[in-house]
Amino acid sequence: MAEARVIPIRGNRGPARPGPEEQPLLPGPSAVAPGAPSDDERPGWEAALEQALEFLRRRLTGDYQVDDFGFDPELAGAALLPALRPLYRRxxxxxxxxxxxxxxxxxxxxxxxxxxxxxLDAAMTTVAVHDDHPAHRHLRLLGADLMFRMPVSGSLARKSGATLACSPDAERLMSSGELVGVYPEGFKGIGKPFRDRYKLQRFGRGGFVSAALRTGVPIIPCSIVGAEEIYPKLGDIAPLARLFGAPYFPITPTFPMLGPAGLVPLPSKWYIEFGEPIRTDEHTAADAEDPMLVFNLTDQVRETIQHTLYRLLSQRRNVFLG
Known part of the structure; x- marks a missing residue:
């Protein structure tokens, strides 16, 4: 199978228009042969089949592009995001x-x-930013190294636009105009017991703030309500976690008791709120080395998210109905 062309990363300014060497997903009016039916006259299934075959041809011949981090926008738009939309919308x-x-x-x-x-909260935020934002931006997630060590999830994460959660990668993306997403709680947040739901864990040493200060980009606090209830973690089987090299092996009301069926998330109602941006362009890149400034900004972001979570929870009447 041919390899894709690698293109330098560039600012994400919404849907890119096909360049002179890029083939559109469907042929334009000029590509319709004389006497052939137009797209409006053909059955819908025929146009869909043509689109699918053209997509397959490009994948097999390597006639598609990825950036320096492995991001494959065509695959993300044609396969990865559509796979997540039923969860997101329904x-x-x-x-x-x-x-x-x-x-x-x-x-x-x-x-x-x-x-x-x-x-799943990271995946749903990615869909939200792409589908509900007028510019249809791609969220470039920063993930733990464990995700990239796994054979399937690591490859899919790269193709969806994620990269390793380290300052050099984050700064390079933001300097190129990309929208970057980070979850500073890490495994402490995602793996906390259900009794501690919606109580933010430590945000580490504020590396994300330092990266924002060096690049002068705004920090957008994002609060997610609903994700805590999809797999209520009641316990942890530490020996199995060590065996699989995972940070935890959860016990939930449905897993592992129900086997694979226990992996189906509970249908909680979700809210994702994007807060007012916190500006960093008023500081210099040298301020990223000021521990007190970094601490104060980190605490400001954390407190903003925590207070927003409490407010959203106070407005929610029911976990599943909203």
Whole structure:
């Protein structure tokens, strides 16, 4: 199988228009042969089949592009995002608030709380930013090294736009105008017991704040309600976690008792709120080395997310109905 062309990363300014060497997903009017039926006259299944075959041809011949981090926007738009949309729209019925706080163009750092035993909150935020934002931006997630060591999830994560959660990668993406997403709680947040739901864990040493200061991009606090209830973690089997090299092996009301069926998430109602951006361009890159400034900004982001979570929870009447 031929390899894809690698293109330098560039600012994410919404849907890219095909360049002179890029083939559109469907042929334009000029590609229709004389006497042939137009797209409007052909059956829908025929156009869909042609689109699928053309997509397959490009994958087999390597006639598609990825950036330096392995991001494959065509695959993300044609396969990965559509696979997540049923969960987003019908199962979790996600509602977004404050999407206008996410800039249409330019670099920005989206910082969110992390929960749910499995990282579906990151996946749903990615769909939200792409589908509900007027510029249809791609969220470039920063993930733990464990995700990239796994054979299947690591490859899919790269193709969906994720990269390793380290300052050099984050700064390079934001400097190129990308929208970057980070979950500072890490495994402490996603794997916390159900009794500690919606209580933010430590945000580490504020590495994400330092990266934002060095690049001068705004920090957007993001609060997610609903993810805590999809897999209520009641306990942990530490020996199995060590055996599989995982940070925890959860016990939930349905897993492992129900086997694979226990992996089906509970259909909680979700809300994702994007808060007002916190500016960093008023500081210099040298301020990233000021521990007190980094601590204060980190605490500001954390407290903003925590207070927003409490407010959203106070407005929620029912876990599953909203």
């Amino acid at each position: 199962w979790f019925r996600v509602e977004t608030i404050g999407m206008h706080n996410v800039p249409d163009t330019g670099g920005a750092l989206l910082v969110a709380n992390h929960s749910g035993t499995l990282p």
